[in-house]
Amino acid sequence: MTDPLRVLHFADIHVGMERYGRVDPATGLNSRVMDFLRRLSDLAEFAITRDVDLVIFAGDAYKTRNPNSTYRREFAWRIKEIADHGIPVVMVPGNHDLPAVANRASTIEIFETLRIPNIHILDHNSGVTIIETKGGAPVQIAPAPYPYISQLVNQEHYRAVSLEKLDALVTEKMTDIIRNMADEVRARPDIPAILVGHFSVDEAAVGSERNVMVGRDVHVVRSVLVDDAWDYVALGHIHKHQDLNAGAQPPVVYSGSLERIDFGEEKEPKGWVLTKISRGHTDYEFIPHLHRQARRFVTLDCDCRKEEDPMDAILKRIQRRSDDGIIQNAIVRLRLRLRADQDGLISDRKLKLALSEAFAVAGVLREIDAGVRSRLGAVSVxxxxxxxxxxxxxxxxxxxxxxxxxxxxxxxxxxxxxxxx
Incomplete structure (x- = not known):
């Protein structure tokens, strides 16, 4: 019996997310961009030191479809470092990687154009591809990148139907593509098969990816993916790590994003997935970090409506969280509940000064109690x-x-x- 393939799966890096950042004096780059790049450096080091057989990237390298040259360079050398150690890297485009017009180059296509050894860009034209892993064992990769709707649906049909009907047509076409690839990999039952996709699945728990969505979303039904043709289904697009076939085979896994994007991901673990794949059975573990944890987002809620001195109460709350180590190097927001008469007693400047240990203060949000307004009586305002x-x-x-x-x-x-x- 051959040893299981050790495959590292990750997705949704979104290099170029600058919100809450400032210029990093050591690099000249935005400090939040450096958060994402340092996490990618950790992943590369992990892949190399653990001597994995294959790395799979399931799409969305950048925040935008037109990243600047510096961001392209920073992403590229980290990916190339993995490949230079003899580890094949398979990359499938996500919606953020694709140009607005079909037939133009994606943001990751340059790797294929330059024919960089050990880097494989698989798009909608590639079909099932057999890749030789670092240890020499073959693996079947079936790519299901984020699609161009215009390539799936006839242009005249595209214009004639409602958006709901169009969504159903796209789902039907994606289903046909995935099922056809499943039939193809069954013809080689001795070679492990991995489906790599970038799309939404109907039963997946969604998150902040909706806030950075580029283009109209594409959905695939879960039942199409839970197919014994696959030994592992590696997904990108949704930022929350989850297994849509937990406890059963094959694992249908969103690796989740490497870094948090906003407060919608405050409670979500971030990292990558390390799998051990054999024909017919796969085990995996979620890896949250090597050296650096994902940047923490912290919300401090303060209900001050019963406080005589709301500023003092808020400052004490901040101090307690600081003493607990919660605020240091985190991106922090304050959410305050106040009476109308307390609003003028709050000094944003003093609050931000009290939060000086934070990486960034995202804002001071006030919710003014409507109780006073409700006591004005029944007279029409x-x-x-x-x-x-x-x-x-x-x-x-x-x-x-x-x-x-x-x-x-x-x-x-x-x-x-x-x-x-």
Missing amino acids: EGMTPLELLERYLQVSDTPPDQIQILLQDAEAIIGPTPDG
Whole structure:
């Protein structure tokens, strides 16, 4: 019996995500971009030191379809480092890798053009390809990259149908492609087979990828992937790591993204997948990091509505989380619940100063309690004059009557008399 193939699977790097970053003085690049690149460096080192047989990248190398030359260089040399150690790298384009117009080059096609040894770019024209792994054993790779809808559906048909019908047609075409490749790999039952895809699956838990989506989404039904023709299904596109066939064969796995993009991924683990693939059975483990953890996103919720001194309460909350080591080097946002009368007591400058240990402060979000507004009574607001509104507000705010009269007099001097006054 041959040894299992050790295959590293990753996806969705999105080099070029600059939000919350600043210039990194050591490299001249955006500090958040460096987060993504350092994670890719860790992955490359892991693949080399663990002497894996094959690396699979399931799409979305960059944030945009037109990455700048620096980002291309930084991604390329890390991928080439893996290949230079004799480890084949299979790459399938994602939606962020594809140009807006079909037949133009994808962002990763340059590897194929330059014929860099051990790097294989498999697109919709490639079909099932047999790759020789580092140890010499063959493996069948069936690519299902993110499709051009115009290449799947007749142009005239494309214009004539509703978006819902178009989505159904694309799903049908993708299903046919995957099933045809499954029939092809069955003809070589002694060679392990891996389906590599970049698309959404109907039962997958989605996440922040929706916030950075390029183009219309493409869906495939899970039942098409749970096929014994495959020994492993390596997916990209959805950023949340998950196995859609947990506890059964074949594993249908989204590796998830290497780095967090925004607060929608705050609680999600990030990393890559290391598999041991044999014909008919695959085991895998999720690898969260080698040297560097993914950048943490931290939300601090503070309900200050019952506090006499809301600023003091918030600052104490920040200090407690700082003492716990939660804030250091994290991207932090504050979410505050306040009474209307407390809003003016909050100093964003002081809060950001208190969060100086954070990598970045994403914002101070205020949710102002509507309780005071709800106590204005049943009188229509639209039917009240500005002075009447002010008087009612002062009354429900428990302002002393003598102060109300003084404030109303001052307000009338500014606003002017009401039309019937």
